[in-house]
Amino acid sequence: MSFSAGGLLNEIGIQSPANFANHANPLVTFGECLLDACKGITNIECQDLIQALAAEDIDALGQMANPLPFLQSFALALSSIRWRKSGIAPPGWTHIGHCERCGPVYLWAAIQVAGCPWCWNRRHDLPIPRPLDVTPL
Numbered sequence: 001m002s003f004s005a006g007g008l009l010n011e012i013g014i015q016s017p018a019n020f021a022n023h024a025n026p027l028v029t030f031g032e033c034l035l036d037a038c039k040g041i042t043n044i045e046c047q048d049l050i051q052a053l054a055a056e057d058i059d060a061l062g063q064m065a066n067p068l069p070f071l072q073s074f075a076l077a078l079s080s081i082r083w084r085k086s087g088i089a090p091p092g093w094t095h096i097g098h099c100e101r102c103g104p105v106y107l108w109a110a111i112q113v114a115g116c117p118w119c120w121n122r123r124h125d126l127p128i129p130r131p132l133d134v135t136p137l
């Protein structure tokens with residue numbers, strides 16, 4: 001069964017923005033932009049983007065000349081959040097950073113920070129992948 005972002009939009013009652021016009025390629029539909037935004041991201045699908053976007057977001061995307069870069073960044077952010085909620089460092093987070101609250105953590109750079117994305121996991125008793133053996137504070 002092939003997946004159609006446009007079909008999914010219709011199925012859940014979301015209309016492609018009436019004023020959607022991808023000027024970079026006028027033949028590209030909004031659904032195709034959603035599908036393109038998820039390419040190469042293993043833990044996010046088009047449906048996840050649709051569910052995370054508010055109706056106002058979709059309207060605003062319809063105003064953009066080319067919403068694909070925004071949708072790609074949004075998909076990567078959702079992907080990162082999903083990995084972190086699962087206690088897995090997102091792709092590329094291979095450096096050992098140090099958070100004042102969490103201790104040693106995997107980050108996108110070897111930096112020292114007052115707070116980090118893993119703080120949310122710590123506060124919600126979710127797992128934090130550790131580069132070193134640490135005792136929770």
Ligand SMILES: [Zn+2]
Pocket residue numbers: 099100101102103114115116117118119120
């Ligand atoms: Zn932290």
